Amino acid sequence: MKKTAIVLAISGLALASAAQAAPQANTFYAGAKAGWASYHDGLTQFERLDGLKTGHQRNSVTYGVFGGYQITDNLAVELGYDDFGRNKVKYKGQTIGKHTAHGTHLTLKASYPVLADLDVYARVGAALVRSDYKTYDDSFVGEGFPGRRGHDLSTSAVFAGGLEYAIMPSLALRVEYQWLNNVGKKSNSLSTDYRPDVGSVTAGLSYRFGQGVAAPEVVTKKFAFSSDVLFDFNKSSLKAGGSEALDGMTTEVANSGLASPNYNVAGYTDRIGSDAYNQKLSEKRAETVANYLVSKGVEQTNVTAVGYGKANPVTGSNCDTVKGRKALIACLAPDRRVEVSVQGAKTVTM
Template sequence: MKKTAIALAISGLALASVAQAAPQANTFYAGAKAGWASFHDGLNQFEDQAEAMGTLRNSVTYGVFGGYQITDNFAVELGYDDFGRAKIRELGKTVAKHTNHGAHLSLKASYPILSDLDAYARVGAALVRSDYKGEAVERDHKLQTSAVFAGGLEYAIMPSLALRVEYQWLNNVGKKVNSFSTDYRPDIGSVTAGLSYRFGQGVAAAPEIITKKFAFSSDVLFDFNKSSLKNGGSEALDGMTAEVANSGLANPNYNVAGYTDRIGSDAYNQKLSEKRAETVANYLVSKGVDQANVTAVGYGKANPVTGSNCDTVNGRKALIACLAPDRRVEVAVQGAKTVTM
């Protein structure tokens, strides 16, 4: 019984892990994010021009995204971001500003770290509009493609809602060349946190413990007073194992109980019931059931189902026929099954 409880607990945990995995294949998701962006490279040239000049590299960034989960661990994602802005300052006053926004398309690959936590990476391209304006810079804009690289962690708060933390790198944003700037193409790194809603996930799939009971007349499985399977007995047991296999139970446990009628001594009936239960258990193991998942117990003439119905029956043959329901083998099959609510 203790082994059965442990096995069922393990089965339940395994099914729970499956239920909390990454988004299901062939589903969509959408979300929003916000964080902090920082410009890298390209700004030093302005700071070097004069002591009084400086730059502000950091700003807020935000965006929306949506994706299609092709497989459990592979998706294609489309997003639109305000990538952030940089400012050039002189004597404490902003004299020029560079802002960026645009759409990006990327492929996203995920790897499960825990049952509800994935690490992921994205690689793709962004179509970025860069706007330049200010006192010392001619008002202008550029529309140019930049490479996008990102990596992060995604945690499933529930099957339909996930939290992600991400670092994104936008390579060579825009291109500005004039007397004030020389080949100005900065990179932008950003750290964001976001939430995504996964469509079609439903409520968490929950493991349910199910017990199926089978009762076999000993006269079907055995000859009278015998404990070896007779012709046709194996076919009855094969029907049971086929039904269990098609029921979707994970790692089921088989509890086999043998019973006899009241004819004969208690010791003889106890021994016969044990042998018959063991015969059935051994047959199940021979058909591929894990031996650790099978228990066999004999109960002798205990728990008769005929009650007092046969008390007035005369003659041995008539009594044997009347007590036939007491001669039986009962099999309780118990296992976990995932039920989506």
């Protein structure tokens, strides 16, 4: 018989974790963002004030904070606060009026994974926005424009979309475009109501609570060794080639990441010989393998050895018609085996 080890990983529940960008369901997240905002529409009415040609500065810095609850893997509810930036009306390069807006928003966030760590997402909801208006009492503008302040509180629709990348399970980067419809409502004598839209591009970081938790998963690996590789026929002392085969198994288990694995060693014989003799031989062979594992550093309490004698033959009736002892010994070789079942906890980062 060819003396090569049948070292087969018959079953292994090796687990792979592909982190999606969205947090795990039933967890919370919080973050901050900053970027650039731009006011649109409603600005042309200020191009002339009593015949004075004016301009405007529609772009400014925006920033905000947000937090959310991940309802499912792909749906979250998000609450946030934003400084939506500001628009300035200018005359001869100086500011004569200013509109600032800030407030809270509540949106639903739906995401879809496009790569293992990258999601595309959209948010839809409403924002409660406070708009503050200020005009400046500049002498060159004239007496018709004294310094004044005012504010209003209004609700605006929020639409947003972006990409979210999981740098690690607990930390994600998002890039987003957000649009607020009809921010504020300022009536004036110059034209119709002033209700601009605000668009913004931001980048932000979010921290996901409860992510990256080490989740122990039970992993089982099974190995089968031809008894002829480990032992000479009718012997229970380990051969030199047998130690190499067992070393290969322990190396594979060590590389699998199992914590304190348990080794269950089962010894079997063929049907030649009495039941009592085969039972004793199978027990000695199982104990020999167990003792070798202990000598290689496996905790003795983590190793069990059981002999099953001629039970559970794998050859079935294949050798029933074989004539001659040598031929029968060769035919029954698969029944002479040692099986090792290794079970342990593998830490998987979610």
